[in-house]
Amino acid sequence: MPLANIGNLIGIWIAGLLTLAVLSYILGDNPVYRLAQHLFVGIAAGYAAALAWNHVLAPRLTRLVQAPAEAWPVALFALLGLLLLARGWRPLAALSGIPLGLLMGTGAALALGGILTGTLVPQLAASFVPLAPAAYGGGVMGWALALDAAFLLLCTLAVLAAFQYHRAARGSLRLWYRGVQAMGRLGRLVMMVAFGAILAGAALSFFTILQSRLAFLVYEWLGSLAELGL
Amino acid sequence: MIACQECGHNNPESAQRCESCGAPLGPALYRECPACGALNAAERSTCSRCLAPLTAPPSGADASESASDSSFTQDEPTAGAPQEDDPLADLEGLLPPAAVPDPVSQPSRFASHESSEAERDDAALLHRIATEPAPLGQVRREDAPTGRERMPDGIRWLLYLLVLLAALAPLITGNRGQQWESPRPQTLLLAEAVADIAPGERVLVAFDYAPGYGGELDPLAERVLTDLARRGAVLVAISTRPEGVGLARQVLGRVATFAPDYRYGANYVILGYLPGAERGLRLATQDLAAILPHDDVLQMPWEQLPAMQGIGTLNDFEATLLLTDDGNSARRWIEQVGTQVDTPTYALATARIEPLLIPYQQSGQLAALVGGVYGALEYPLEDAPERHDLHSTDGYLALLGVFFLAAVLANVVPWRMHQN
Numbered sequence: 001m002p003l004a005n006i007g008n009l010i011g012i013w014i015a016g017l018l019t020l021a022v023l024s025y026i027l028g029d030n031p032v033y034r035l036a037q038h039l040f041v042g043i044a045a046g047y048a049a050a051l052a053w054n055h056v057l058a059p060r061l062t063r064l065v066q067a068p069a070e071a072w073p074v075a076l077f078a079l080l081g082l083l084l085l086a087r088g089w090r091p092l093a094a095l096s097g098i099p100l101g102l103l104m105g106t107g108a109a110l111a112l113g114g115i116l117t118g119t120l121v122p123q124l125a126a127s128f129v130p131l132a133p134a135a136y137g138g139g140v141m142g143w144a145l146a147l148d149a150a151f152l153l154l155c156t157l158a159v160l161a162a163f164q165y166h167r168a169a170r171g172s173l174r175l176w177y178r179g180v181q182a183m184g185r186l187g188r189l190v191m192m193v194a195f196g197a198i199l200a201g202a203a204l205s206f207f208t209i210l211q212s213r214l215a216f217l218v219y220e221w222l223g224s225l226a227e228l229g230l
Numbered sequence: 231m232i233a234c235q236e237c238g239h240n241n242p243e244s245a246q247r248c249e250s251c252g253a254p255l256g257p258a259l260y261r262e263c264p265a266c267g268a269l270n271a272a273e274r275s276t277c278s279r280c281l282a283p284l285t286a287p288p289s290g291a292d293a294s295e296s297a298s299d300s301s302f303t304q305d306e307p308t309a310g311a312p313q314e315d316d317p318l319a320d321l322e323g324l325l326p327p328a329a330v331p332d333p334v335s336q337p338s339r340f341a342s343h344e345s346s347e348a349e350r351d352d353a354a355l356l357h358r359i360a361t362e363p364a365p366l367g368q369v370r371r372e373d374a375p376t377g378r379e380r381m382p383d384g385i386r387w388l389l390y391l392l393v394l395l396a397a398l399a400p401l402i403t404g405n406r407g408q409q410w411e412s413p414r415p416q417t418l419l420l421a422e423a424v425a426d427i428a429p430g431e432r433v434l435v436a437f438d439y440a441p442g443y444g445g446e447l448d449p450l451a452e453r454v455l456t457d458l459a460r461r462g463a464v465l466v467a468i469s470t471r472p473e474g475v476g477l478a479r480q481v482l483g484r485v486a487t488f489a490p491d492y493r494y495g496a497n498y499v500i501l502g503y504l505p506g507a508e509r510g511l512r513l514a515t516q517d518l519a520a521i522l523p524h525d526d527v528l529q530m531p532w533e534q535l536p537a538m539q540g541i542g543t544l545n546d547f548e549a550t551l552l553l554t555d556d557g558n559s560a561r562r563w564i565e566q567v568g569t570q571v572d573t574p575t576y577a578l579a580t581a582r583i584e585p586l587l588i589p590y591q592q593s594g595q596l597a598a599l600v601g602g603v604y605g606a607l608e609y610p611l612e613d614a615p616e617r618h619d620l621h622s623t624d625g626y627l628a629l630l631g632v633f634f635l636a637a638v639l640a641n642v643v644p645w646r647m648h649q650n
Binding site for chain 2: 026044047048051052055056059063106107110111114115117118119122123125126194197198201202203204205206207208209210211212213214215216218219
């Protein structure tokens with residue numbers, strides 16, 4: 001058997017045994033499952049650390065050493081990175097606040113800006129839909145699409161009403177608040193349907209992964225036994 | 231004897247619950263310092279307050295006796311010294327270290343404060359959350375469903391077996407249900423968009439999913455990327471997750487075998503890991519080389535690679551193909567990159583997050599959204615690479631049957647049990 005095939009075979013066997021080890025959790029927590037779990041966590045952490053060194057830190061530090069005049073900002077960033085480590089040493093712990101503040105500040109600013117311009121405004125704009133069938137070309141399809149748009153609007157308003165909290169109202173506002181409460185109940189129903197769809201999607205995802213692993217075990221792992229003549 | 235942590239009653243060693251108040255008797259949580267009387271977590275070897283060695287083993291009876299002998303009582307609180315029933319006494323190791331004030335020269339400003347019942351309840355809850363271990367795979371005794379509410383083990387095992395059989399169904403039936411499937415409009419939209427990409431045009435491919443979801447996303451990625459590769463598109467891979475780089479190597483390596491003369495450097499490039507989440511993505515929209523100076527495979531400045539000529543920012547690609555299993559990651563791409571570039575973004579997502587991304591597709595921020603293995607089954611591609619894990623239609627149908635059966639069992643069987 002060629003060397004490449006032997007390497008492939010060993011890989012298939014390790015993957016097969018680890019798959020069985022993870023699936024053994026169905027019988028409860030056990031040492032085999034724990035071994036697989038620790039291996040995955042350890043390998044993932046080691047891989048991420050090696051990648052961070054090889055692809056993020058090392059190239060930049062090399063550039064700094066080779067051309068310090070051009071790459072001097074890297075020294076500044078490296079210093080900020082080192083200051084993060086000062087958190088573990090009490091006399092200098094306060095200095096770690098500088099890079100942390102920078103990270104938190106830029107992260108929060110970008111996230112907030114992104115949410116406003118990338119989610120909130122476009123999603124609000126998308127909820128402004130025409131309700132007239134003529135806007136969709138008329139006919140049966142136009143009416144169907146207009147009804148769809150009206151349903152979208154109703155569901156959006158209902159979910160917004162579900163998060164409308166208020167004190168017990170008296171007088172003329174009472175009727176208004178009762179209407180909002182009724183809409184809120186519909187909104188909670190809409191949210192339950194949405195959460196149900198997400199849960200069903202998750203179940204479908206996990207089932208697909210299970211199918212994929214079983215197909216691997218049947219076709220590749222057991223298939224390798226046939227390749228070995230067993 | 232074991233002292234109850236709730237009422238202080240002394241119980242026999244064999245007792246599981248307090249004979250007086252019925253509270254569960256777990257292992258001792260406290261160890262009292264012989265020098266200063268502070269209560270410490272049982273696993274500590276030195277006192278968290280005065281650093282004296284805690285030699286005596288934790289014992290409920292000893293703890294209660296020595297507590298009664300200590301120099302402070304509840305009627306005469308000593309400044310700075312914890313009260314014997316202070317539920318926060320052993321949290322010092324968990325909270326940030328703080329200097330302990332000298333009890334004599336600096337009397338605590340809280341010394342005269344009498345805590346209300348609500349405050350003591352909150353403190354007891356915090357103590358419970360912070361100190362009680364949460365062992366993996368063990369349900370707390372009081373939280374576990376009891377009696378008739380719990381599904382019988384036999385039915386649970388039956389459901390496990392049925393789900394397993396459903397997953398194996400395509401292997402048994404030969405996946406005959408696939409003939410009933412027809413492509414959805416979104417899948418056809420993606421296929422048309424791929425067909426519109428001219429040879430030599432560059433497509434950015436973001437491998438933003440975990441290897442665990444490879445079983446679901448690999449087949450779909452493989453089909454769409456193979457289609458792009460056969461049409462002569464240049465694929466440039468990037469990932470905001472470290473493990474995505476390994477996936478890009480694996481998937482693009484296979485794609486290169488399905489498309490003739492598809493070579494690294496000339497036809498496809500793996501740029502590698504893009505760190506920094508939002509910051510990294512935003513910087514990449516302005517200066518890609520500043521954040522990823524080398525490619526991942528050859529470790530060359532990527533300006534030297536033929537496939538990367540003329541690329542400076544993420545705006546220089548004709549389209550972005552986002553492969554993702556994470557709603558937050560997808561949102562980051564849409565918010566940080568989608569708002570900065572003028573080119574379309576197509577998303578290939580797991581079924582788990584597909585519902586979360588539909589609003590972005592309906593608002594036009596995603597030009598197309600295709601999800602799950604069924605997306606791969608629907609995607610029209612001639613001479614598609616054969617994959618065993620794509621034969622899943624019968625499995626989904628069988629799973630639907632199992633869900634129906636589970637719903638019946640969950641509603642009818644407990645009812646019958648209650649009747650009995």
